[in-house]
Amino acid sequence: MAQISLRKILSKEGSLVLNQLLIPLDEPIGILDQDGNLLMGVNPDPAVVVGEKTAILFDGQPIGWVTGIQNSKWKSGISTLLEYWVNKEAEKRAVVSEVLDKYRELSLLYRLSEKLVASPQPEAIAKMTLHEVCPIIQVSGGLVILRHRDENQLDTLATCGNIYRLTADRKGSENLIQRVLASGMAEIGNNLNGEDYFIDVGKTQISLLCAPLKTEKRVLGAIILIGDETKVFTAGDLKLVSTIAMQTAPAIEIAHLHQMELEKAFIERDLQTAYQVQAGLLPHKMPVLDGWRLAAYWKPAREVGGDFYEFIHLPDGRLGIAIADVSDKGVPAALVMANTHSVLRAITASFGEDEQITPGMLLSRINSVLCDDTPMNMFITCLLVFLDLDSGHVWFANAGHNLPYHRTAEGIVELYATGIPLAIFPGVTYDEYETQLMPGESLLMYSDGLVEAHDRNGDLFGTPRLYQVLTNQARSIALKGNDLIQYLLSRLGDFTGPDWEQEDDVTMVVLDRG
Amino acid sequence: MTNEISKKILIVDDEAHIRLLLQQTLEDLEYEGVEILSADNGTDALKTVQDQEPELIFLDVMMPNIDGYNVCRMIRQDLKMKDVFIVILTAKGQEYDRRLSEESGANTFMTKPFDPDEVLELAKKVLNV
Numbered sequence: 001m002a003q004i005s006l007r008k009i010l011s012k013e014g015s016l017v018l019n020q021l022l023i024p025l026d027e028p029i030g031i032l033d034q035d036g037n038l039l040m041g042v043n044p045d046p047a048v049v050v051g052e053k054t055a056i057l058f059d060g061q062p063i064g065w066v067t068g069i070q071n072s073k074w075k076s077g078i079s080t081l082l083e084y085w086v087n088k089e090a091e092k093r094a095v096v097s098e099v100l101d102k103y104r105e106l107s108l109l110y111r112l113s114e115k116l117v118a119s120p121q122p123e124a125i126a127k128m129t130l131h132e133v134c135p136i137i138q139v140s141g142g143l144v145i146l147r148h149r150d151e152n153q154l155d156t157l158a159t160c161g162n163i164y165r166l167t168a169d170r171k172g173s174e175n176l177i178q179r180v181l182a183s184g185m186a187e188i189g190n191n192l193n194g195e196d197y198f199i200d201v202g203k204t205q206i207s208l209l210c211a212p213l214k215t216e217k218r219v220l221g222a223i224i225l226i227g228d229e230t231k232v233f234t235a236g237d238l239k240l241v242s243t244i245a246m247q248t249a250p251a252i253e254i255a256h257l258h259q260m261e262l263e264k265a266f267i268e269r270d271l272q273t274a275y276q277v278q279a280g281l282l283p284h285k286m287p288v289l290d291g292w293r294l295a296a297y298w299k300p301a302r303e304v305g306g307d308f309y310e311f312i313h314l315p316d317g318r319l320g321i322a323i324a325d326v327s328d329k330g331v332p333a334a335l336v337m338a339n340t341h342s343v344l345r346a347i348t349a350s351f352g353e354d355e356q357i358t359p360g361m362l363l364s365r366i367n368s369v370l371c372d373d374t375p376m377n378m379f380i381t382c383l384l385v386f387l388d389l390d391s392g393h394v395w396f397a398n399a400g401h402n403l404p405y406h407r408t409a410e411g412i413v414e415l416y417a418t419g420i421p422l423a424i425f426p427g428v429t430y431d432e433y434e435t436q437l438m439p440g441e442s443l444l445m446y447s448d449g450l451v452e453a454h455d456r457n458g459d460l461f462g463t464p465r466l467y468q469v470l471t472n473q474a475r476s477i478a479l480k481g482n483d484l485i486q487y488l489l490s491r492l493g494d495f496t497g498p499d500w501e502q503e504d505d506v507t508m509v510v511l512d513r514g
Numbered sequence: 515m516t517n518e519i520s521k522k523i524l525i526v527d528d529e530a531h532i533r534l535l536l537q538q539t540l541e542d543l544e545y546e547g548v549e550i551l552s553a554d555n556g557t558d559a560l561k562t563v564q565d566q567e568p569e570l571i572f573l574d575v576m577m578p579n580i581d582g583y584n585v586c587r588m589i590r591q592d593l594k595m596k597d598v599f600i601v602i603l604t605a606k607g608q609e610y611d612r613r614l615s616e617e618s619g620a621n622t623f624m625t626k627p628f629d630p631d632e633v634l635e636l637a638k639k640v641l642n643v
Contacts, residue, residue, distance in 0.1 A: 092534075093538065096534055096535055097538070099531075099535060100535060100538065100630045102627075103627040103628060103629065103630055106627050107629035107631075107632070
């Protein structure tokens with residue numbers, strides 16, 4: 001209720017009119033304030049008793065008095081006139097108060113718009129919103145909550161005033177917050193049981209105003225304002241907070257997306273660096289060998305991958321060729337790949353000059369180390385080939401890797417060799433196999449990314465198809481080195497179609513004898 | 515009410531409802547002994563400034579005869595009143611209007627619709643009440 005002062009009313013419009021009215025009266029009339037101080041007219045006769053004062057009432061309470069003689073003809077009329085003025089003044093003040101409240105709300109919305117534009121963080125936006133809205137609505141506390149995209153979990157993004165913590169149990173249609181999140185419609189609840197919503201509030205009565213933070217597509221969360229048992233939220237409060245929530249929701253969504261973009265860009269930069277580091281682990285150039293030619297291709301499915309190849313110059317002059325594939329893709333595979341590569345190089349370097357190394361022995365030693373430091377459920381397939389550059393004699397051992405293809409004068413031959421992938425069981429030994437590459441012959445080593453590619457119908461490229469492609473190709477001008485790799489990639493592209501998203505890392509090494 | 519000489523605020527606006535809104539916004543200060551005066555045109559405003567020497571003036575810009583900027587200049591230059599704190603209060607909020615406000619000698623600038631809390635805070639600060 002607006003504050004009304006009789007003194008103020010009489011000092012303005014009332015004074016002149018009333019003075020002129022009182023002067024010609026045939027009896028003394030005094031107008032007193034609530035405390036009995038004379039505001040206008042004449043001092044009451046001390047003989048006048050309290051019971052003969054006529055009260056000037058506003059909202060049922062006396063805010064002043066009219067005094068005069070017993071059985072006065074005027075007291076009652078003047079009192080009625082003053083009450084009329086008082087009520088008119090109260091109405092005017094109420095209207096002005098409403099307009100001032102609208103001014104406050106407009107200022108709040110304007111201020112908020114300015115600040116929202118300048119805030120890049122969802123938390124800062126939520127905090128600022130509460131900071132602006134809580135004093136206007138006059139609540140004991142407030143929360144901005146966000147719900148997870150994929151589960152029914154709520155995060156408190158910001159708070160103001162008293163600390164309110166949401167209870168974990170928000171199920172049931174009776175829960176106002178849950179209803180608002182589900183319907184996207186703002187609601188008020190006065191005289192609610194506090195402990196149904198918040199922990200540590202006991203059996204207190206609370207009032208709630210909950211407005212959804214809603215974008216075009218979904219309800220992100222809500223602004224929740226909490227009042228104590230004396231607070232009664234109004235429809236005006238609901239409308240104002242809903243308007244603010246409509247302003248805030250897109251700002252939070254945009255800030256959230258912006259944050260995600262920044263994080264994505266950060267991760268992409270890291271992955272780009274990781275790619276460069278990983279690519280740096282591979283041979284920088286192909287070994288130049290008299291009578292032999294080597295070519296290789298490596299492309300991870302993601303920014304980084306688990307495939308690698310390596311050339312090893314063995315102490316006895318032979319050339320070692322390794323091709324390996326870590327299970328899984330992406331960063332975990334890349335880390336294991338880097339470790340496997342280091343172990344391969346370290347163990348190779350540890351062999352003495354007069355020590356007779358075989359591919360099976362090398363695989364076995366690598367396996368022993370990797371069994372200790374490779375995460376569970378990850379393993380590495382690896383094919384090791386040792387080549388005598390003079391004779392073309394080839395020794396090879398295989399830890400579960402795809403079998404290589406040997407192109408001979410008679411056709412394509414799959415070089416069979418089996419063994420358990422690395423890092424699964426310690427103490428594993430690997431059988432060794434031998435063959436010989438004659439002049440004009442080639443050896444193709446590859447990873448499963450080549451043969452496990454699918455076309456749009458879900459059909460596998462597969463080893464039979466690879467075998468057929470190689471066989472058909474060998475019947476015409478047998479391609480070598482990079483030409484063969486490009487040819488195989490082209491056939492793979494024909495199979496998968498132009499929109500194919502590479503499913504796994506693809507690695508190929510081609511060895512040709514001139 | 516204190517016995518000290520009362521501090522005064524002058525509201526100058528040709529629109530009655532704005533004067534009323536400002537009066538009611540500032541009325542709490544009356545209990546601190548602040549007197550709130552008003553004028554509905556530039557001429558009356560200058561006369562009241564000269565007679566009553568208010569400490570704070572809320573001055574509308576667009577008024578008939580003499581506009582707020584000119585009233586402000588006259589207060590500073592002709593009446594030589596450098597200490598009175600003048601707030602230009604206008605519906606225009608462009609950078610150009612802010613510059614005119616500064617050039618006329620006003621201390622600050624507020625746009626309509628004003629924030630009542632901001633107005634009251636400023637008055638309290640200027641009058642030190």
